[in-house]
Amino acid sequence: MPKNFIKRFLPDHQTIKNHRLLRVFGSVLHEPNLWHLNRRSASGAFGIGLFFAFWPVPFQMWLSAGMAIPFRANLPLSVATVWITNPFTMPPIFYAAYKVGTTVLGTRAQHFEFQFSWQWVVESLSTIGPAFLVGCAICSVFAGAAGYLGLNFAWRYQVRRAWERRRANRQQR
Template identity: 70%
Template sequence: MLKKFIKRYLPDPSKIKQQKALLVFGTLLHDPNLWHLNRRSASGAFGLGLFFAFWPVPFQMWLAAAVAIPLRVNLPLSVATVWITNPFTMPPIFYGAYLVGVKVLGSPERKFAFELSWQWVVESVETIGPAFLVGCAICSVFFGLVGYFSLNTIWRWSTVKAWRMRIQKRANKKS
């Protein structure tokens, strides 16, 4: 079942609660609904994590945690899903978001080479920034919704499949 698969890879809630970075949230982390894993909390957390994964900010995990708490979705899953954009996947994902922004805004695609300097950042915000940010916003909403509805559908399908298998086992035992 999907729940067992997800639980296998999620960290223990007690270990997460001990993280110094999460002490900002205080007693809010003691809400048991943040740690339950059911269809609603898992699909909400997955969609939320994908939503924040496309934000070009360095504190995506904090944002996902801060929004997961009032929405009462699974906190570890929402924070873990943000890591879809990691240092290895970030360049192609953000370049794809930039291309989406270029298409939507109808602006010409600009060639650029990454440099590790403040001057490059300032120049890039002026030239490729608008298309990049629009593309990130569109991808954020799109993939967040697709992730939510996809996991919701997969969870429902796996539950129905498990129920059918139980019914079939019971029928085989009776005969």
């Protein structure tokens, strides 16, 4: 069942509640629904995490946690899902987002070489920036919706299979 698989990778909720950086949220983190793992909270958290994973901004985890709270999605899963874009996966994912943006906008992909400087970022916003940001927005919405629907479907499928196995076991007796 997805619940048992997901629980293996999540940290203890008391550890997260007492974390010094998360004290900003105050007593809101003591809401029990943020820590329960059920179909609704898990699929919502997965959708929220994937949605923010494609945003090219720092503090994606904060944004994901901030959105998981009002939607009552599982907080640890929402924050952990953002790490799909990590320093190793970010270049190919963001390049793919750029290609999606150029396709949607109907522009030609420009050759560019990444430089780790603020000046390069500012100059890039006028050249490759529009296509990149449009691509990130499209990928963000698509990944969030696909993550929500995909996990919701997988969870329902596993529950249905478990019910069928129980029914088959009862009929054998």
